Amino acid sequence: MGRLMLAWLWRTTTVHPDVERLKALMPPGPEDGDQVDWQAVEQDLGCRLPADFRDLIANYGVGTIDECLMVLPPTSAEHDSGIPSVGQMTPTAEKIAWLEHTKSEYPLWPAPGALLCGLRMVDINGDLAGAVYWCTTGPVPEQWPVVVWQRYRPFVEFELSMTGLLVKWLAESADIEFDQRMVFGAPHSRFIHWRAERAMREQGLDPWEYLEPLHLEANEEWEERNLTGTRPSWALAHEANIRPSAPESLPRPEGPQLTVLGVNGQSSGDLVVKASVALGSSTAAPIQLTPPLGPQGPVLEFTGPEGLLAVAFGAEVTAPEPGTPLVVSATQPLTFEARVPQSAILTDATWPDVVRRLTTDTTMKLVVQDPAMADLRAATSAEADDVIVGWWPPQG
Template identity: 80%
Template sequence: MHPDVERLIALLPPGPGSGERLDWVEVERDLGCRLPADFRDLVAVYGVGTVDECLMVLPPVSGEHESGIASVGQMTPTPEKTAWLLHTKSDYPLWPEPGALVCGLRLVDGNGDLWGGVYWRTTGAVPEQWPVVLWERHRPFVEFDLSMTGLLVKWLTEASDIDFDRRLVFGAPHSRFIHWRVEREMRRQGLDPWDYLEPLHIEANEAWEEQNLRPRPGP
């Protein structure tokens, strides 16, 4: 198993019902490219699903997926997806040109609308050497010399040191991953999969107000 996935498991236990068993030869034939080993292990251990209702591990298919979560193929910028280009002002090449971005993670806001994505910049023939690129709405692209799973580890370990409104996830040990089938079954039973987030939001808001709104001592 990729060491970044091992580190992720220690910070973010996969939970019940997680993981996918896929024919990666068929998957990569469908997508038209190999995917980095850490992402294959990430999908094998966690599967398709969501962290903290805001960060989605995408289905590694080119078209629609039964989960309803936008797939790797659907989130990958191509010449046909002009709305994405207008939204991001990207000057990266478009798939399948060399150096194009291929998407592995999707970010959504509190309303479930697209907030950003995490991509590989497909430079060279070795996927494990592809840089990882983060795009967030209204912000410039940022490139990391990390694996995609390594970036998840970074977010989970550093979240408590980041202002609440800039965090992408709550961070260990609070964050949870929920597989899409588990989420669907919980909703079928009338349960809210993300009810653990409310007290975390309240606590984070109170901490922010304490730090930023309390009266300053006089001279």
């Protein structure tokens, strides 16, 4: 009993400095915070979690910031909140083999230097949009750097604690382009514990109602950009967690265009997507794209009525003539094929199953990223965005 009392006193008088800074920017509610048996967590996960994250759980608990950034339950099992746990979100060969398809250099858990997940990002549909990990290098968890992964973007390491990264995002959000932000930032952002969110929904209340005016303000920002021929608002809205209008109803500015020409789930088990890139201007100078068309190659997403059906990373790209440069000119679009193996799919379906659904209720989005696109847009006085998106079936 004495040891328990001493532990309780320590927890109530000593809080990690990063958590104290977080509380100043985004105060927790009076009922927030979870009591956790951290010795049992260590036995369950096979490692000790950093002190700042333990204090984050003690002061805030399991829940969500701004409907898009989730603090994960510190367990390997399913959690009553329905939020995927640390163990469930950690890339392992058995559970989440997609990490290998991103062509990342990180090993799979539990190898030394593997990624261990603490935060989960979701888009407006609740689908996975990114994650924040610890890179488990060395025996001292407090010295682990954090690694941010977002869809369509490379992995980025920060020499910060996970809570320190939250502080950075909350404090600097106003100075970050909206489509790069993780949260709205102080003083707007709120943390809502999963029990409080559930209770509000049971009462017919929207826990995230406070976000509506913030979304409207953000919409005005990117609508103004769209009028000046910058990034397509439908793409910006998707990445920025804004509630967009239907893609086909929005104007698309002059600039590089990505068109999906066909999709084929082959009997070999591979998925083959045929697409072309056009400059979108008869006066633009030729550009040469860099294989594999993105930090990890093209990204494919398949979305049905139930949400994200499949996502694939690291597609192999081939030009019409293997070995030739990926060049596109004003008079000659570049046609290429992106091939994805069956092992890249995240569900129990096969590629032929997914492709068949494209004729009924499913949409495929192909995302290509290349610095040459940013240079081309910058040369035409548009925003220097390096991402282009194509859809199948074609939209608008």
